[in-house]
Amino acid sequence: MALFTGTVVIDLEETDSTNNYALNLLREKQPFEGTVVRTFRQTLGRGQRNKHWESEDFSNLTFSIIFYPAFLSVSRQFQLSKAIALGVADFVKTILKTENVKIKWPNDIYVGDKKIAGMLIENTVNGNKISSSVAGIGLNVNQEKFSPDIPNPVSLKMMVGNNLDLENCFQQLCVALETRYMQLKTGKENLIDEQYHKTLYGLNEQREFIIENKNVNAQIIGVDELGRLKLYKNGGSINVYDLNQVIFKI
Numbered sequence: 001m002a003l004f005t006g007t008v009v010i011d012l013e014e015t016d017s018t019n020n021y022a023l024n025l026l027r028e029k030q031p032f033e034g035t036v037v038r039t040f041r042q043t044l045g046r047g048q049r050n051k052h053w054e055s056e057d058f059s060n061l062t063f064s065i066i067f068y069p070a071f072l073s074v075s076r077q078f079q080l081s082k083a084i085a086l087g088v089a090d091f092v093k094t095i096l097k098t099e100n101v102k103i104k105w106p107n108d109i110y111v112g113d114k115k116i117a118g119m120l121i122e123n124t125v126n127g128n129k130i131s132s133s134v135a136g137i138g139l140n141v142n143q144e145k146f147s148p149d150i151p152n153p154v155s156l157k158m159m160v161g162n163n164l165d166l167e168n169c170f171q172q173l174c175v176a177l178e179t180r181y182m183q184l185k186t187g188k189e190n191l192i193d194e195q196y197h198k199t200l201y202g203l204n205e206q207r208e209f210i211i212e213n214k215n216v217n218a219q220i221i222g223v224d225e226l227g228r229l230k231l232y233k234n235g236g237s238i239n240v241y242d243l244n245q246v247i248f249k250i
Contacts, residue, residue, distance in 0.1 A: 004034035005065060005181070006174035012037065016044040018064040019120060019136040026124065026132050031066050034178070038063035038170070042138075054150060059143040061170055064136040065177065071185055072130045074123075078227030081107045081121050082196040083184040084135045087177035088117050089199055092139075094172070096159050102201035104250075105220075105229050106243060109139075110201050113250060114154035116140050135177075141169055152250055197222055202248075210247040 008031065015021050018037040025031055040058045055062050069080055085107040092109055093101045102110045109117035117139040124132045140155035142163050156164055184192055197203060202220045209216045209231065218231035221238060228240040229248075 001171060002034070002174040002178040004032070005178040006034060006036045006170065008032050008035040010035065010037045012039040014041040014043065015039045016042070017136070018042060018062060019122060019134050022064040022066055022134040022136075023122060026066065026134070030132075033066065033068050034174075035066045036063050036174070037066075040166075054147055055138055055140075056143040056145075058166075060141045060155070061137065061139040061166060061173065063170070064134050067133045067135060067181065069130050069133055069181075069185070073128050074125055074130065075128075075226065076189075077123055077130055078106075078223075078225070079184055079189055079192060080123075080130070080133055080135070080181075081119070081227060082192050083180040084119055084121060084137070084177060085109065086192065086195055086199065087180035088119065088137060088139065088173065090180070091169075091173045091176040092116060092156070094176070095156055095164070095169070101199070103196060103199045104201040105223060105248065106227060111154055111159060114152045115150075116154050116156070116159075137173075139169075139173070141166060208249040210249060211241070211245065215249075 012021065018039055022037045039062055042055055042062045072079060085103045088109050089101050089103055092111065093099060096111065100112055104110045107119045108115055117137065120136040122134045123130045140153060142157045143155045144158055146153040203222065204219060206217055206219050209218055216233065218233045221230040221232050224230055224240050228242055229246060230238060230240050232238050
């Protein structure tokens, strides 16, 4: 059992977005670190690039965790994304008993070429420090049918062949997330960075991207300290891109 992550859980029968609820909560008071806002019926879950996160009612894990990573400067905030992504990947690896679990930049979790989880981390800044963070996580657990608009989804059940207990999965996931968060908090940033890159989907491979409305083939070199994707193009140049500058085609 985790020491503080998920020891306080606010269960909502229904909400538009657990991230929205957690952010509003932070405006009113300072909840205990590790407080989780959880629902099994999320009507307007949010993902990267303002995309909607689809989740079948009572089939998956959709929740947000409140952290206070004041030890991180604003310029190092992507370290938290790395740690959270690694925590989810660790849990999925444990369930599926495979190393073929990858982090697709910046922090989606893939099994092979299929997406099993997504994250949205929203930070509140005070000066040069991060005063609070809300880490929203959506993990496909028991869902088997998805909208055709979702190109490559998969769930734990689809991989293992049977239903999983959502509460047990939640508890295990909280342990995995807390482990990675504490590694970050205790100064093990080099370890986090090394293992993030080791788990990075498509690292050192030629992949197709959309950059400035053009299809571009480039090799993924890694991610820089600000969380930007580093790509090596055939012309011999290495460029870095923010999330809003490049689309990773699968």
